[in-house]
Amino acid sequence: MHCLWCDEEIIPSVNWGNLLLPSRPASLCEKCESELEQIEGDRCRKCSRKTAEVVCRDCQWWESQKRNVLAGNYSVYTYNAFMREIIAKWKYRGDYILRNVFAEVFTEGYYQAFGKKKDAIIIPIPLSENRLKERGFNQAEALAAFLPNQSKSLLARIDSEKQSKKSRKQRITRKNPFTLKETLNKPAILVDDIYTTGTTIRHAAELLKQNGCPEVYSYTLIRG
Amino acid sequence: MVVPLNRQELMDLAKNVTGKLLLRQEIPLSAFHFTQAVEQKFIRAVPSFTKKHFTLQCNRCGNNEKRLMAQYPCSICNKTHSYCRKCIAMGRVSECTMLYEWSGPVPEWKIHADPCTWKGTLTEAQQKAADRIASAVVNKEKELLSWAVCGAGKTEMLFPAITIALKQGKRICLATPRADVVRELQPRIQQAFSDVTVQALYGGSKDKKGTAQLILATTHQLLRFKQAFDVMIIDEIDAFPFHAEPSLSFAAERAIKLDSTTIYLTATPRKQQLKRIRNNLLPHIFVPRRFHSYPLPVPQMKQVSQLKSQLKKKELPPSFLKWLLIRKHPQRQILVFVPTVSLADHLSVPLTDLLISYDIITSKQQASTVHASDGDREEKVQSFRDRDLFMLLTTTILERGVTFPSVDVIILDAGHHVFDQAAIVQIAGRAGRSTDDPFGDVLLFHDGKTEAMVEAVESIRKMNKRGGFA
Known part of the structure; x- marks a missing residue:
């Protein structure tokens, strides 16, 4: 090897x-x-950020916004310089096989956080059509494929702007980029590669909840 | 309504794409213009992989190693495709992408009447080699190896050949395995041919187009070229990664036109080239003298028992200290080579402290450490050149291609496998490079002689002998 x-x-x-x-x-x-740095020790109960607080400031702010649609996020890695390089090569250069780097830890983390939610449906965050064409694969789907629960692509994405090129404010205030293809009446676990501000995830969660989904969690590889 | 390309735009496109092998996204055309160019047969698609006895070969980098091929589920075609991991940094080559080359009218390169603006003169030995290289270009000889000792002034020896090629409207590439060397060469070449457009291509260079008649590039960048150059000059063919990386010689071979000339430059030919020379398969010219006509410094070996564990304990050998205190030219700067980055970081502080405690330097700012992934690498090398730094601790990245006027050279743990024969000869060649100070001490500290060290010393003696020094 x-x-x-x-x-x-x-x-x-x-x-x-x-x-x-x-x-x-x-x-x-x-x-x-x-x-690679795994998240260990104290973390925010809501979003997995490494912090001594029980609920971090970001999450307190989200709670005050009455957009409290996400029951919780769980992540396994922190976003350090080395991880940045791996993600860049995997996602942007399209080196698909690099997902194997995360296989073990990502699956283990899932059992730890969501092992008891046997009936939950996994929903990978989609890419817009243009972006998918450019990359050839969706990194969220690639990650979701590691997980034991059933995975359904219920969402579609309209815009094509890259999140990583925007400021925090721009990210939080923009419109919901997702549309729902089908409603879901079981708990959902959204899967994506990075949780940065949590806006993308919350847009998806909001849409699911408005259409009758009882509970939405998210499971992300990295807490940025 | 989209307007088709006009004549001028087409000629620009031709210069941009000709002699290359590109991915779709590397061709600056809209979808409409691209389809049109393909329909008009200006651009031709080439498959990205060749199947060979159950293995795939990437047509861009020549990679056919199974472990560097991977698969991904393509969501455009809903199929699983193979892709090449080896050259993925230049954009992914996969089974569902094509490579494109120019098949339209071939652009003409400018015929320069008198391109050379270099005003220096060559020494007798340089002139002889320069004439030989120029005649190889004129006669379209396939290959020529120019074997010139470290400090012979090999760049200047190329000027007559480049001049002649430009006068004939040829396209020239000067490739070297190291980006540092490209950066150092660019201003020198541009000055020597001030009216010619010179482009430098390396990972991180601003101008990546590669449309000039005279191109300087790392051998890596050649992966984008196909049948582009009439004259290909490969500097330091024995250097890493070129000699160890089959995809680079694959790329160099593909980048040349069918009736082109390839000139190899080296100070330390590898066994495979020496063998070809012995069997008369590779014509060569030997330049045995440095431009200042003094012999090459011969390394001295200093055995230190338990050297490796001493260095680990941050102790420097007593014989090193002794040399430091009694050296004959204390004004010379000190260049210290170590085998690994971790050892360089490990020894940085103790070495600086030692120099300070014996008043060789006055402050910590006069000593520094540099290695490949060091962000300030260029600045540090420059300040060593400007004598702002007195001592520089380095890994093998500075073994070649850099010139410091007056240094003594030390290798700590010279028995390490990174110091092969070529590396030691090159490192020894850093000393005594200027007319003002044509000598320099070269000391190899080791805890057991290796074949590489013995061979290196032997080959330096032999080269001096061929240069007429007894």
């Missing part, structure tokens, strides 16, 4: 544990793996 990021050969060390029970081959070498 070679590291998916730096292409160094990975030479697994043999110990009694993996001699008898071979573990899954790692997709990153130890050095690259150690540069």
Whole structure:
């Protein structure tokens, strides 16, 4: 095996544990793996941001806005410089196979946070048609495919502006870019790669809730 | 109503696209104009992969290694496609994208009457080599290796050949494996040919178009070219990554026209080139003397027992200190090479402290450390050149292509495998590069002689002998 990021050969060390029970081959070498930072310790109960507060300021603000449509977000990684590079190559350059880097941690995190919600439906956040054409795949769908629950593409996206090019204010105040293809009367878990301000996720959640969905959560790879 | 391209726009497009192999998004045309150009057969589509005995080969970078091919589910075609991971940084080549090349009228390159504005003169040894290179270009010889010792002034030796090529309206590329070298060459070449458009292409360069008649590029950038150049000059063919990376020689081979001339430049040919020279398969010209006509400094080996663990404990060898205190030319700057980035960071502080404690430098600002991913790399190298820095601790990134007028060179842990024969010869070649100070100490600290060290010293002696120094 070679590291998916730096292409160094990975030479697994043999110990009694993996001699008898071979573990899954790692997709990153130890050095690259150690540069990824998982969210550990205290985190915001609502959005998974690393913080000592129970509910972080952003989430308190959202609650005060009466747009309290999202029951909660859970993320597994922080958005550090190394993660930025991986995401850029995966999403923007289109190096699809890099999603394997996240496979194990992303699935584990799901069981931890949403393992008990057996009837929930997973909804990947869609890309606009233009963006999808450009990239060839939707990163949210690629992530959703790792998860055990049923996944449905119920949403469509109208605009094509890149979120990452906008300021916080621009993001929060813009119009809802989603439309609903079908209503849902089960709990939903929205899946996306990054939760930054939480606006995109909330737009989708709002639409689902207005159309009869009882509860909307989100599960994102990264809390930006 | 969309207006078709007019003649001028078409000629601009031709210059932009000719001699290249591009992805759709790299061609600056609207959907309408692009379809029209394809219909008029100005642009031709080429498949992006070749199937060869159950393996795929990427037609842009030549990669056919299975582990660097991956699949993705394409949501445009609802199929799973293979794509090439090797050259993905230049845009993804996948089974559902095509590569495009120019098939319209071939643009003419300008015939320059007197392009060379360089006013210097060549030494006798340089002139001899320069004539040989120029005649290879005139006679359209396929290949020529110019083997010139470090500090022979090989860039100047190219000027007559480039001049002749420009006079004949040829297109020229000067490629080198390292972006630093491209950056250093650009002003020198532009000055020597001040009326000719010179473009420099490297990862991060502003002008990426590659439409000029005279192009300087990293060998990586050649991946976008196909049958573009009449004269291809590859500098430092033995340098990493060119000699270790098959896709780069694949690219260099494809970037040349059918009846073109390729000139290889090196100070330290690798075994494969030496073998071809011995078997008379590769014509070559040897320049045994530095431009200032002094011999190459011969490295001295200094054995230090337990060197690696000493360095780990941040202790510097006593023989290094001894040399430091009694060296004959204390005004020379000190260039220290270490094998790894981590060792460079590790030794940065103790080395600076040592120099301060023996009054060799007066402040911490006079010493610095540099490595490949250092953001301030260019500034640090420049301030070493300006003598603002007295000591520079570096990895092998400064082993070649850089000139400092008066330095002593140290390698710590010279037995490490990154210091192969070519690297040691190149590093030794950093010393004594100016007429004012044509000598310099080169010290290899090691805890066990390696073949590379012995061979390097031997080959330097041999080159000096061929240069007429006993």
